[in-house]
Amino acid sequence: MRPTIRLAAFALCVTALPSRAAVLPDDRADVLYHRYEGGGVTVDGPSLLVRKNLAEKYSVAANYYVDLVSSASIDVLSQASPYKETRQQGSLGLDMLNGKTQYSLSVLGSEENDYSSTTASFDVSQDLFGDLTTVSFGYSQGWDDVRKRGDPSFSEPVDRRSYRLGVSQVVTPSLIMGFALETITDEGYLQNPYRSMRYRDDDVPAGYAWAPEVYPSTRTSNAASLNARYFLWYRAALHGEYRYFTDTWGVDANTVRVGYVQPVGAQWTLEAGYRWYDQSRADFYSDLFPSANAQNFMGRDKELSTFQSHMYSVGASYELPSFGWKFLQRSTINLFFDYTNYDYADFRDVLKGGAPGAEPLYQFDAAVYRLFFSGWF
Amino acid sequence: MRPRSILAAALLTLSLTAGAAPPAPAPAPDFALPSRDGSEVRLSDLKGQVVMINFWATWCGPCRQEMPLLEQLQARYEPLGFTLLGVNVEPDPAAASAWLKGVPVTFPILFDTRNAVAESFGVQGMPSSVFVDREGRVRYVHRGYKSGDEAQYADLIRSLVKE
Amino acid sequence: MRALIVPCLCALLGAAGCSNVEPWVKPYERQNLADPIMAADSNPVASSYLNHVFEVREGARGALGGHGGGCGCN
Numbered sequence: 001m002r003p004t005i006r007l008a009a010f011a012l013c014v015t016a017l018p019s020r021a022a023v024l025p026d027d028r029a030d031v032l033y034h035r036y037e038g039g040g041v042t043v044d045g046p047s048l049l050v051r052k053n054l055a056e057k058y059s060v061a062a063n064y065y066v067d068l069v070s071s072a073s074i075d076v077l078s079q080a081s082p083y084k085e086t087r088q089q090g091s092l093g094l095d096m097l098n099g100k101t102q103y104s105l106s107v108l109g110s111e112e113n114d115y116s117s118t119t120a121s122f123d124v125s126q127d128l129f130g131d132l133t134t135v136s137f138g139y140s141q142g143w144d145d146v147r148k149r150g151d152p153s154f155s156e157p158v159d160r161r162s163y164r165l166g167v168s169q170v171v172t173p174s175l176i177m178g179f180a181l182e183t184i185t186d187e188g189y190l191q192n193p194y195r196s197m198r199y200r201d202d203d204v205p206a207g208y209a210w211a212p213e214v215y216p217s218t219r220t221s222n223a224a225s226l227n228a229r230y231f232l233w234y235r236a237a238l239h240g241e242y243r244y245f246t247d248t249w250g251v252d253a254n255t256v257r258v259g260y261v262q263p264v265g266a267q268w269t270l271e272a273g274y275r276w277y278d279q280s281r282a283d284f285y286s287d288l289f290p291s292a293n294a295q296n297f298m299g300r301d302k303e304l305s306t307f308q309s310h311m312y313s314v315g316a317s318y319e320l321p322s323f324g325w326k327f328l329q330r331s332t333i334n335l336f337f338d339y340t341n342y343d344y345a346d347f348r349d350v351l352k353g354g355a356p357g358a359e360p361l362y363q364f365d366a367a368v369y370r371l372f373f374s375g376w377f
Numbered sequence: 378m379r380p381r382s383i384l385a386a387a388l389l390t391l392s393l394t395a396g397a398a399p400p401a402p403a404p405a406p407d408f409a410l411p412s413r414d415g416s417e418v419r420l421s422d423l424k425g426q427v428v429m430i431n432f433w434a435t436w437c438g439p440c441r442q443e444m445p446l447l448e449q450l451q452a453r454y455e456p457l458g459f460t461l462l463g464v465n466v467e468p469d470p471a472a473a474s475a476w477l478k479g480v481p482v483t484f485p486i487l488f489d490t491r492n493a494v495a496e497s498f499g500v501q502g503m504p505s506s507v508f509v510d511r512e513g514r515v516r517y518v519h520r521g522y523k524s525g526d527e528a529q530y531a532d533l534i535r536s537l538v539k540e
Numbered sequence: 541m542r543a544l545i546v547p548c549l550c551a552l553l554g555a556a557g558c559s560n561v562e563p564w565v566k567p568y569e570r571q572n573l574a575d576p577i578m579a580a581d582s583n584p585v586a587s588s589y590l591n592h593v594f595e596v597r598e599g600a601r602g603a604l605g606g607h608g609g610g611c612g613c614n
Binding site for chain 1: 438439501502523524
């Protein structure tokens, strides 16, 4: 069972929105090792980034990212056998600064043996009103090709479009707030070709049987978020964010995130955070349908079920002493750890056995590690 | 809100049209600020010289970038009757002093810790360079810094020292 | 919140029509906002990876990340 990483390409492109309009981002190189362990899935790999300013007007960035997947997740074990897979992704970005306006263009491509994705993005960010207000908007277009291992003739397209708008406002010399809106439309083959839904079948000893999922071919989602960053007088920072999400599939979600950053001495920076996520299920989601043709659309993706997650994060950054290289202005070594508990309200763990529809509800914990070196030159 | 001085309004107009020739020059607001060695520097004492007042801060990237180039300007034009004043706008002078250890400069660094001088000059961007002629009048305000601006500074200084 | 509404309207209508409201945080008062700990995203590679994990594990997507702030230079 392939993890639902079809929108990963999108995510990485979307988060590459320009952060400041009046000054280009610094030249830098980052080398990251990432690792996810949870629910029977282990994914790790590198992510490399290089960014360079040209002629004080342009900034180019290149990123190479790999996911090495080893999956024995509940979806996989329920219906298939553990598998290993590699996903590679590369992106190129170009920022151009013209007075108080920054233009960003980027292209991202991702490839695995049964999924290809390309995303192109354009963003504009404008500083206004004495640099107190920043307005940004952007558009992304994505093209995916969904394939299926074991069926060479299977190839389905997905068309993805994202429309973004953001406003950030300096409120006091210590407080900046912002809001963001994003609408995403998907069209095409939006389901997982390997996953099945299950339905009650009294003719079978187990009491239930599997059948292919049927998903709508379109999805439109809207997200709105509010965020704030506050500088504490003794030199620390508080970050907060709230996001509301709703879509045409019936998924409604709330995200609340808070973070605290504390420099310690001249070289250390410590961070801690908490994130709460709450989601209500898609209309066509069910853990167990009453029959094989209960509805037009039926799915059993736990990521579209009703669930809550709590994430606890800690991180530390250490500023490395100057190596005496004139080339490297500054460098840091960083370790971030995030621990998440996922608690499902209507997705059941069929591996634990029990009467159909009465198996224990699924829950699992995941640990994410990010170890990286950053250098500024 | 305090009523804006006519000068500040004029400077506001100047900075909004950064790069355009100014209207009739107005006298620069006088000030006296402490410098690094403890002595006070008064702008009116420098009448007869061309003065470039550079408002800067250690947290401002372009400010840090232009500092060594300002030192070069000082070295080159000081014999012709030119002085650069680096006015640091941070509330704590320690930050500037620490940073300057790595980028030594010979022109006076003044501390405008309460931002009274920055406000009287109507500073609209960081960094800002105010060019004052030998008669103490503001002739030009340059807002921001980009690579190559030091050539513009040199042209302005040359034209003002010739007067 | 009132402090937010007027500048937001100004931002949307364009700066040209709002010269009667002065920016209340001066360019030389941006020390705290320019501090690296106040940056919206100081580790883009690390944060984009975590956002990727969220998109894979959850149904919601989009509207993440803050912007603006910083030194407001140039």
